């Protein structure tokens with residue numbers, strides 16, 4: 103059994119075999135593997151007795167359920183209007199230069215993926231970014247770089 | 257339990273309908289037509305297109321009539337100013353995202369969206385044109401189906417069809433917002449996923465987003481090519497539905513006219529798949545009896561029961577994907593279409609002195625999966641591709657129109673001989689339960705020497721539109737050579753539509769039901785509801801087509817496959833006997849497991 107298969111089985115054990123458990127299972131996989139591989143999607147379809155297209159359809163609806171490989175740490179900078187006006191472009195530029203990747207790309211060492219995101223609900227403290235599950239408000243380019251460096255050391 | 261009646265008014269006319277009725281249905285009772293796109297009589301309610309909106313007095317918002325049940329005292333207006341304006345805007349919005357190049361579209365003239373646009377005289381672009389280059393994606397990977405995302409209005413009829421009727425869910429809604437589209441697992445080409453090519457989604461797509469791969473030009477070219485001898489075969493269910501696309505009412509049989517038209521189109525010989533349907537019964541009936549003997553008497557472990565029919569290529573592909581552990585249950589008989597091709601390019605070609613390589617075999621089928629089937633590598637037993645082109649009933653109607661033939665005025669003509677004679681048992685292959693009935697008429701008589709014990713040979717228990725039917729036939733007073741079947745209760749089951757087939761397979765797998773013989777047809781209603789039949793389709797339409805099929809059967813002078821003189825002759829002259837070596841070479845095949853996901 104591959105690690106993905108084992109992971110899916112374990113998540114299905116925990117969350118149940120009904121359609122309702124589709125979301126928690128998909129989220130569980132993303133937490134471990136950072137994205138949903140073809141193998142993972144098929145395993146889920148098999149375990150929950152759903153069609154693979156169905157599982158993919160659900161996954162593709164959610165921005166946070168990626169179906170392309172992602173780095174260990176996913177940086178999402180809010181791109182919506184408030185954060186835009188408060189300077190998200192500079193933040194992105196700084197990170198992009200430091201990590202030598204464009205938005206949508208992953209570093210060679212697989213440590214970081216840089217993405218943009220829709221409003222994260224922190225408009226009053228924009229610009230904000232999310233690294234994995236953690237929110238970082240009131241960014242400046244300088245501050246953003248320091249935070250990313252912290253993660254690089256982890 | 258009688259249901260509670262609800263009183264309401266539609267356009268000021270009072271009506272009383274059962275509780276739970278939608279406004280749309282109630283309006284239909286009063287003969288008010290409300291346009292619909294996402295709604296379909298075979299499918300659950302989706303309520304996503306909004307063209308069916310109506311005004312309900314006192315309500316702030318317009319209501320989607322297909323998704324709103326009536327309530328007591330309701331006052332509905334189906335054509336108020338507000339409704340008309342909204343409806344027109346909705347159509348305009350749909351068109352703003354639509355690649356409306358109608359003149360180049362296969363659905364031109366048969367499109368529900370086009371019809372609405374024409375009714376509402378949609379003129380200038382009121383909204384921004386949002387057709388993007390990314391939406392201009394056509395998937396032509398399948399030999400049966402063309403999927404054109406630029407024509408899709410995301411009504412999701414196809415998604416519901418594939419899930420609810422076919423239990424396949426090869427199609428799903430993916431992404432969201434302006435990126436939303438109908439797609440496959442990881443957006444793979446259709447031929448790489450679990451799609452069975454049944455074409456049921458085509459039958460329900462209101463636009464040109466899902467259509468059959470059409471081979472009309474190829475067939476015209478073959479007809480015009482003087483070096484080719486072009487024979488055409490027509491499947492049972494085509495003769496009771498072709499008229500629908502040519503202005504003839506549903507349920508009217510057009511067998512003789514269809515033969516006439518085919519001759520006028522220039523086919524060298526007009527022959528009948530019904531002939532090979534009879535041949536199928538000889539082979540499959542014998543195969544069943546042989547399997548019963550091997551399993552019940554010889555206790556042969558390799559012989560598995562129930563035996564399952566194999567005429568429906570959508571069902572076959574379904575089985576290869578979903579139940580690949582049960583492929584040994586499938587009869588090894590090819591479908592009648594493929595038996596025809598194999599026999600045409602060998603036995604028949606020899607008889608009429610035509611070289612197989614100069615012969616083109618065209619099929620007229622109620623099916624789009626047959627387009628895939630004829631290209632299967634297993635289907636070349638004549639040394640050539642046995643069947644060259646498959647046209648749907650719809651494509652034939654188009655050819656007849658192109659040729660300027662006035663179908664109404666055509667005289668009735670007869671199939672050419674040989675390979676043109678058939679029995680009533682063959683015609684009923686077109687309806688769910690028909691193959692079972694045909695097989696029983698023959699097998700019972702082989703075993704007992706008597707006709708099946710049903711009035712007028714009509715085996716009613718296997719007929720009808722129930723999703724899964726089962727029946728038991730008691731076999732009594734058998735001939736000495738079949739003594740092992742004396743007193744045996746033959747258990748049979750029939751499913752149509754792949755969602756029903758799946759249910760039946762699960763039952764068989766769990767051992768909940770023990771059957772000897774199972775008939776499955778991939779499409780709802782059997783071939784008469786096939787993916788290549790005239791559009792629209794509905795339970796009522798399929799019921800009428802079924803009635804036409806059974807009356808065609810009753811009117812046939814021969815009702816049993818084993819009495820077809822041309823079938824007897826091909827055994828005498830060429831095949832020897834059912835399941836002979838030659839039969840195995842030409843008329844039987846094998847199946848291969850395919851990816852489950």
Ligand code: SF4
Nearest residue numbers: 357358361367463464
């Ligand atoms: S799908 Fe209908 S409206 Fe669209 S281009 Fe084709 S015929 Fe025209």
Ligand code: SF4
Nearest residue numbers: 418451452454455457
């Ligand atoms: S052809 Fe049949 S199986 Fe394939 S997508 Fe359409 S409905 Fe589903």
Ligand code: SF4
Nearest residue numbers: 408409411412414461
């Ligand atoms: S492909 Fe056809 S049936 Fe499916 S959503 Fe698009 S328009 Fe509707």
Ligand code: FES
Nearest residue numbers: 180185222224225
């Ligand atoms: S706009 Fe960035 S968090 Fe709301």
Ligand code: FES
Nearest residue numbers: 303305306308322
């Ligand atoms: S037909 Fe009612 S919402 Fe589409």
